[in-house]
Amino acid sequence: MLIRFYLLDVSYEIHSGIPAILLWAIAEDHRRILILDRSFRPYFYAILEEGANERDIVNKIKLLSRGDSPIVSVEVGSRKYYGKPVKVLKVTTVKPEAVREYREAVKKIKGVVDVVEADIRFSMRYILDNDTPPCQWYEAEVEPLEGVSGYRVNSVYSLVGKLKPLKIYTPPKIKTLALDIEVYNPRGSVDPTRDPIIIIAVATSDGDLKLFTASEGSPPQDREAIKEFMNYVLNYDPDIVVGYNSNRFDLPYLVERASKVGLLFDIGRTRGGIPRPSVHGHYSIPGRLHVDIYDFAEEIPEIKVKSLDVVAEYFGIVKRSERTLIPGHEIFRYWDDKSRRPKLLEYARDDVISTFKLFEKFLPFAIQLSSLTGLPLDQVGAASVGYRLEWYLMRSAVKMGELIPNRVEREYEPYKGAVVLEPRKGIHENIAVLDFTSMYPNIMIKFNIGPDTYVNCGCGDSCYEIPGVNHCFRKEPPGFYKSVLETLIKLRRSVREEMKRYEPGSPEYVILDERQRALKILANASYGYMGWVGARWYFRQGAEAVTAVGREIIRKAIEIAETLGLEVIYGDTDSLFVSNKPEVNKFIDEVMKVLELEIKVDKIYRRVFFTEAKKRYVGILEDGRIDIVGFEAVRGDWSEIAKEVQENVAKIVLETGDVKRAVDYVRNVILELKNQRIPVEKLVIWKTLTKSLDEYEVSAPHVTVARKMISLGFKVEKGDKVGYVIVRGEGSISSRALPYFMVKPSEVDVDYYTKHQIIPAAMRILEYFGVSEKQLESVSRAGKTLFDFR
């Protein structure tokens, strides 16, 4: 029978010694189905030396066959390796684990140059070979499998033919369950072998909202709550389970906690299959997709502190001022105090609603990323930018008959990057910012840059010579990177074309918009990927060539601008700031003609201000908005008050030119600070712990604070943001830094915040106008009133 279905996930199991691919899907009629494909076998390639005796090597390989996973075939074939045609032997066995052993043995055979594609997970191998990424509709011939037990699905089938992709963009109705747990934490940090779960909050795509709570006791008893929750999950049977930071916390905690109270946390679609750690730091539930929204939040640089409430507010889901918030370390108190317990329940409910709504925001993009990269929806979020692109490249390679290079350990070699021009300091009126569109990907295409096109220089007209570095690339035929990038651009263009057929805001429009965005993100990651030592297609000379061409292009563009009488104020990598005169249009045309690259006006400043520093400027845009770049005001590691002061100073100076007013404003803030009128929250400084605590060589404030927090029983680890406030006292700044939630207004070191936060932030801009630090701090003399310095 022929069925149509939406593919959710691909996994595999071994059934009586033979691998079975499991295709988890939603059928057109909404049944949850599982399709088994028992015909697929693991394999790898041996690349043969030129002129090697194939027969001889085939026989030698066959002789290696042993045990319960014999070598079932050795086939001679042709592939390309870095663009060059090669003879390969495709060595097929039975069990995926056997690939590694055979690889080592085959590598040693004389006449075998290398062994490739032995390091690809079996289920991903299936997706690559059959071109069947998840999050797409397919049609396939299947046969019902009767009497198969052990799977919690409506029907199990056996695949007869191949999967045929369908051109349907809209996903089916997917059942989603969001969860959020609260743990009893009287000791600060929590431990599943000791601390019970007090609330499990659940929200589903069918609008159900439920709280499972622990029973009374000291400590509270959570066995029944966990059991009820498990039953709820099995009964609701979600396709997707969503959490916030659930890879690192909720899911592992639930599993361990359940086991501690004597329950098997069996909530998957295979019986007895409990959630377990998987690739890319992801925690997987058999047969369901577990999506951690935190992974997506992490990619938004605008959000500095990534707590759920802040992220939800950023996306306009729920304002922090309009929801219940409870400090994490006080959760147990809210539980113990019955009068405050309803607040805690409200808090958990708000969290799970935010989690669910954030998931709805991210889902369309995640779906597109999954169908492009082939990574299942639950892994695609956890995978880094480099791995996402790599899976796209691997899919492309298979389609092109290119062998996938091995992942190898390499030594890191630095190379020169982009140029940044010395800014002309001061205020400039009416400035246009011109940007080359997708400069690096376009350079890679234009100069056919890649490992497979790299040639010795001195090849004349047949190759491109890269200026400044001794690298050359042949012009024809197009290399791997060029082919892939051109495909990405072509696909994106066609998606954008198709978007025009739909009403903005319609489901189809949103889907296509997310797809074009995913395509752009993949293309833009290509240069960084090529320069990443961990990449399969790593090529330092290529990355070096790309930046070299970039530098040359900017140099030439400056020349063109100056010839046309346009003053260049500043430039960074692929942008130029020039006076916004009619000649700008001529400049754009000339750049296109001479450099054959597109350049566009990105923004226009009515007024823009530079100090002598690079990568820092502030301007007023055409619509009157203040745009701050690079300065403290847009950094996450400065106190809110310093950022606010700097932004307002910039605003006053740019809008009115009234420096005196700006000075008065700063003095007033300093006065308010001294009078304890600035709330402590505005004084918190957040910094990331970028390594584990014992790796630090100096005791920076956030490091000492992290140590203090740990000794108080909190859990602080690598990757966490630590918020601290500097208090009065003796000694170094570090020794006077305290966790922000422990600081009373009276303890704040007002002097530190004046001298090291507010004044430096304000001076960054005011210095240029001849203001001295003394002018700003003169108020500090013995707490006089406002009138004493006016």
Next chain:
DNA sequence: TAACCTAATAGTCAA
């Protein structure tokens, strides 16, 4: 011993 200098460490942002 306080004041001052400098290299190294660390974090974050621009592109």
Next chain:
DNA sequence: TGTTGACTATTAGGTTAG
């Protein structure tokens, strides 16, 4: 677990004036 360039604060350890 995508790249290099750039800026800045703080620590840690020294030197120097007095």
